[in-house]
Amino acid sequence: MLGGAFLTMxxxxxxxxxxxxxxxxxxxxxxxxDSISLDIKKGVFLAIIGSTGSGKSTLIRHFNGLLxxxxxxxxxxxxxxxxxxxxxxxxxxxxxxFQQPEQQLFEETVLADVAFGPRNMGxxxxxxxxxxxxxxRLVGINPQExxxxxxxxxxxxxxxxxxxxxxxxxxxxxLILDEPTAGLDPQGKQQLMQxxxxxxxxxxxxxxxxxxxxxxVALLAEQVAVLxxxxxxxxGPPREIFSRVEELMxxxxxLPAAARLMHQLRLLGKRIRPGVLTADEAEEVIAGLLEEALx
Amino acid sequence: xxxxxxxAKDLTYIYRRGNAGGYKALSGINLTxxxxxxxVIIGSNGSGKSTLARHFNGxLKPSAGSITVAGMDTTSAENTWEIRRLVGMVFQNPDNQIxxxxxxxxxxxxxxxxxxxxxEVKKRVxxxxxxxxxxxxxxxxxxxxxxxxxxxxxxxxxxxxxxxxLxxxxxxxxxxxxxxxxxMETLIHLNRDMQVTVVLVTHFMEEAVLADRVVVLSDGEIxxxxxxxEIFTEIELLAELGLQLPTALKIAHGLRQRGFSLPLDILxxxxxxxxxxxxxxx
Numbered sequence: 001m002l003g004g005a006f007l008t009m010x011x012x013x014x015x016x017x018x019x020x021x022x023x024x025x026x027x028x029x030x031x032x033x034d035s036i037s038l039d040i041k042k043g044v045f046l047a048i049i050g051s052t053g054s055g056k057s058t059l060i061r062h063f064n065g066l067l068x069x070x071x072x073x074x075x076x077x078x079x080x081x082x083x084x085x086x087x088x089x090x091x092x093x094x095x096x097x098f099q100q101p102e103q104q105l106f107e108e109t110v111l112a113d114v115a116f117g118p119r120n121m122g123x124x125x126x127x128x129x130x131x132x133x134x135x136x137r138l139v140g141i142n143p144q145e146x147x148x149x150x151x152x153x154x155x156x157x158x159x160x161x162x163x164x165x166x167x168x169x170x171x172x173x174x175l176i177l178d179e180p181t182a183g184l185d186p187q188g189k190q191q192l193m194q195x196x197x198x199x200x201x202x203x204x205x206x207x208x209x210x211x212x213x214x215x216x217v218a219l220l221a222e223q224v225a226v227l228x229x230x231x232x233x234x235x236g237p238p239r240e241i242f243s244r245v246e247e248l249m250x251x252x253x254x255l256p257a258a259a260r261l262m263h264q265l266r267l268l269g270k271r272i273r274p275g276v277l278t279a280d281e282a283e284e285v286i287a288g289l290l291e292e293a294l295x
Numbered sequence: 296x297x298x299x300x301x302x303a304k305d306l307t308y309i310y311r312r313g314n315a316g317g318y319k320a321l322s323g324i325n326l327t328x329x330x331x332x333x334x335v336i337i338g339s340n341g342s343g344k345s346t347l348a349r350h351f352n353g354x355l356k357p358s359a360g361s362i363t364v365a366g367m368d369t370t371s372a373e374n375t376w377e378i379r380r381l382v383g384m385v386f387q388n389p390d391n392q393i394x395x396x397x398x399x400x401x402x403x404x405x406x407x408x409x410x411x412x413x414x415e416v417k418k419r420v421x422x423x424x425x426x427x428x429x430x431x432x433x434x435x436x437x438x439x440x441x442x443x444x445x446x447x448x449x450x451x452x453x454x455x456x457x458x459x460x461l462x463x464x465x466x467x468x469x470x471x472x473x474x475x476x477x478x479m480e481t482l483i484h485l486n487r488d489m490q491v492t493v494v495l496v497t498h499f500m501e502e503a504v505l506a507d508r509v510v511v512l513s514d515g516e517i518x519x520x521x522x523x524x525e526i527f528t529e530i531e532l533l534a535e536l537g538l539q540l541p542t543a544l545k546i547a548h549g550l551r552q553r554g555f556s557l558p559l560d561i562l563x564x565x566x567x568x569x570x571x572x573x574x575x576x577x
Contacts, residue, residue, distance in 0.1 A: 155341035187537035254472035257542035283549035
């Protein structure tokens, strides 16, 4: 029992002084990541935020070995990502959903597309089918209908879901999503992230979300890592990160709207409890202030 | 009463007409865009927003009904060039719109294509780069710009053609918070100070509240149309359409339900702050 508890607390991704330099030794040399150290615990929902060019996409490409460190070390599920012989195991453990994944659909039907990954892993046909059906249900697509749907005749939101189902069917221990909700309508965003959360619960998977949407971070993340110019500048729970207002603003980031309002009220001299992130929480705080003032 | 710039009448559009899998994306749309207006179009994925926006410069032609731009019918080929000059389009992905290896050359591309003399192109590009705040980057390579700067470069290129109207299809959806803010400030500046007509397609309700008028599309039809203060009182209907209230309106709505009476013109976080300041400080 103790051993189990210990295991769930252990790091599934260990990053030790990771530095990545693009085009080293040329005039175009750019240090995209600069000595990053971070442990990501198994089963956690981590959001990575940072302005354009801060190194987010470079960092997540290290998690499945698409990039190898210029210096430093990255271990994922105990595998050193620099070890070429372990590549295949790494790809099986880590699912990476790129930006606009719907552009990567290629099969004739949605079902065939989702089944491609598990089949490619060499699983038995019954297992392939079961995994594809399960993944489709997780994102809210009926597997029977998916067998008849062409991915190219779907709306953007449906194609996005189909593409993500293709990665879920691999049952990765670590699921990395690079701006998965960009371009989706508010309801589509909410549903998609709910599916991701369901997958995490069910599989005890680790979720790493790269996003520009601070509301999403406030609602979903347990931990937030903030990058700026290739450096890791903050790590912590959202309530803590979003209380460091000036630092975030200085590196081109924003607060969730409710947190921004609370910050401005504090500047007016109002005493407001820390850690308010959502509209509901802000409503409660303002109701309290109004009652006080109107009494 | 401002002039009508774009007028859609019973506009219907069918994708892959007559083929299996063909479907109606727009159905009987009646809509006018007035000169100088800031119009926002919202609606869930697949509601027809992009299809409608692509009719505004003749990229798509109606399957039935009609659409005119500055009085010109978009279906007649002889109007195409003038319509494309009057209505500039900016799309979602900043990286797909760059054609040159220098910022000022990229901004000049459209104007050069109009066959203008080089001095005139140069003058216009200098002016439009200044308008969007990219003058310091004129000699830079575009790929070194941030996402927000790239979108502003796309806008500068379109502006150099001296359009009447800018149509932007989700221009902020791939930008970081600072880029999004920069771009919205640029659009508001162009609209208020330079009298550019702006049509903005977006999923961000925080952007919609800044418009003069909001049009809500659902299944290819106009579900609602009006100033943001009116549109965002239709809470249940918006939820049914897969849309949400911006945070400030959510808070205001919650407070009203608790029995506080708040003015109806609270749309943004700044409005809410001003209200609180008024009640709590003074």
